[in-house]
Amino acid sequence: MYKGFVFDLDDTLMDNVHDYSEPILDATKLIIDAVGYRAPHVVQIINMYQEIDLSRRKQIDPTTGTHYGYSKRRFPGSLVETYRAICQKVDWPPLEEIEKEIWAVGLNAFSEVRYARNIKRSAVELLRFLVDSKDGVAILTKGDLEVQKTKIDCLFKVCRERGCNTAKIQVRIVDTEKTVSDFSEIKQSMPECDPWYVVGNDYHKDIEPALEVGFYGFWIPVETWESLGKIQEIKNSMNKGRCNDYDALDKILAIYDALP
Ligand SMILES: [Mg+2]
Known part of the structure; x- marks a missing residue:
């Protein structure tokens, strides 16, 4: 036998635990650079991100009809949503190139090297x-x-x-x-x-x-x-x-x- x-x-x-920390920090830096003097305090950005990310886990992804859960669609997406929410607050249109950059640094959480x-x-x-x-x-x-x-x-x-x-x-x-x-x-x-x-x-x-x-x-x-x-x-x-x-x-x- x-x-x-x-x-x-x-x-x-x-x-596994810290896969997300670095990409979150990188995305936060991008947001601060993009929004400049109107950006919220870094602590507030992270809190906003966390709230958006938590609620997104339970939301339905319209492209798949299933929950976002812990998927790749949820995670860099919640960073982009944080940027959009901040832009909305300060009444600035979110820029597509910034969204793309945020998505790209977020995807590093799933990188082969990591x-x-x-x-x-x-x-x-x-x-x-x-x-x-x-x-x-x-x-x-x-x-x-x-x-x-x-x-x-x-x-x-x-x-x-x-x-x-x-x-x-x-x-x-x-x-x-x-x-x-x-x-x-x-x-x-x-x-x-x-x-x-x-x-x-x-x-x-x-x-x-x-x-x-x-x-x-x-x-x-x-x-x-x-x-x-x-x-x-x-x-x-x-x-x-x-x-x-x-x-x-x-x-x-x-x-x-x-x-x-
Ligand atoms: Mg385990």
Whole structure:
């Protein structure tokens, strides 16, 4: 029997949280330059952006008839909308070339260079090792289809450059929280593998549903701004019979031979 592994993507195989910060700063600078002395204070511009971006997530995109969600249409779009809202307030017509520039710096959030830089230490080595061992490997990630696909394409490109056969890695992108059936379907699709392990940074969202269908958990908590101070509490309540917490991906390689 081979082993089976399901990996989360964001903050597990790739860092993710700050993809948007730099493009937001760059766009804010463009707005300040364009609107000049009539521009709001930088704090106010960022607040306006955040409000517009949050409400846009729930809006319907007229070109697709679906929610903007976390798509590329939402994000640089919300920066452009911020510029338009400021122009409207000061009663200046928004300039198309500025809108295009803002859109372009916003798209940097999804750039291949940024994604390649975000790949976690040992991620490629671990994937290659598991594929070479003929273990079942899948990536199960929640998010916008196009955005997640771009990240995975970039990860796989780097993997292939380092000799990992990515054709053996199953990919599943879901737009709602991961469910028990996502995990059991992956398991059923590779009946030659047992036992199964799940690897993720979010105990409740990545690990818990998998534990319900017999997986063992590798929880690799990531101390982001959002999770500061919450990790110990989750550690205390974690299912210690089926899940352990580790500080980095390479621990999996280190204990691979001793896995249950
Ligand atoms: Mg994650």
